[in-house]
Amino acid sequence: xxxxxxxxxxxxxxxxxxxxxRMFGGQGLYREGLMFAIVMDNRLYLxxxxxxxxxxxxxxxxxxxxxxxxxxxxxxxxxxxxxxFDEPTEAVRWARSAWDAAARAYLAKAQANERAKARSQxxxxxxxx
Numbered sequence: 669x670x671x672x673x674x675x676x677x678x679x680x681x682x683x684x685x686x687x688x689x690r691m692f693g694g695q696g697l698y699r700e701g702l703m704f705a706i707v708m709d710n711r712l713y714l715x716x717x718x719x720x721x722x723x724x725x726x727x728x729x730x731x732x733x734x735x736x737x738x739x740x741x742x743x744x745x746x747x748x749x750x751x752x753f754d755e756p757t758e759a760v761r762w763a764r765s766a767w768d769a770a771a772r773a774y775l776a777k778a779q780a781n782e783r784a785k786a787r788s789q790x791x792x793x794x795x796x797x
Contacts, residue, residue, distance in 0.1 A: 672710045673697070679752070679759040686763075702774060704767040706745050708732065712752065713745035714766035717773060721746075723765070744773075 673688045673695055680686045688695045694708035704715045713732040716724055724746045731742040751758040 670710055672712075673707055676705075676707070676712060676759075679756050680763055682756055683760040683763060699763075699767055702767060702770040704763060704770045705748075706732065706743075712748040713743075714748050714752075714762060715769040715773070716744050716746045716766070717769040719772070720765045720769050724749075744769075 676697065677686050677688065684699060687698045688707075689698065691706070694706055696703040697705040697707065706713045714724075716731070727749050729747045729749060732745045732747070733740040733742045735741070748762060752762045753759070
């Protein structure tokens with residue numbers, strides 16, 4: 669087993685507990701139940717959304733991709749910058765940005781589910797009248 673994930677966890681220890689779970693040939697990194705990073709082939713990818721993507725793009729970082737049906741599919745996890753590994757404070761700053769993106773995605777999904785549930789209940793109520 670690689671020492672890479674424990675190394676990343678050690679960099680982030682000042683931020684709080686970060687757990688790792690195996691997934692799809694790699695590992696997901698979690699804090700407070702939210703996955704904010706993935707590790708594939710000893711490379712770290714951080715969660716990205718519209719708010720933090722420009723910072724990744726400015727450094728020329730790229731998304732994690734995998735082949736599917738003859739095409740490359742890009743995920744919303746981008747390569748961590750070298751600065752992440754140079755200094756724990758930088759690691760925490762980047763990890764917080766990724767965790768915030770994960771939290772925004774979770775909230776947006778929860779809100780969408782609530783709206784869909786409300787629409788479904790409204791339709792059911794109209795049909796029963």
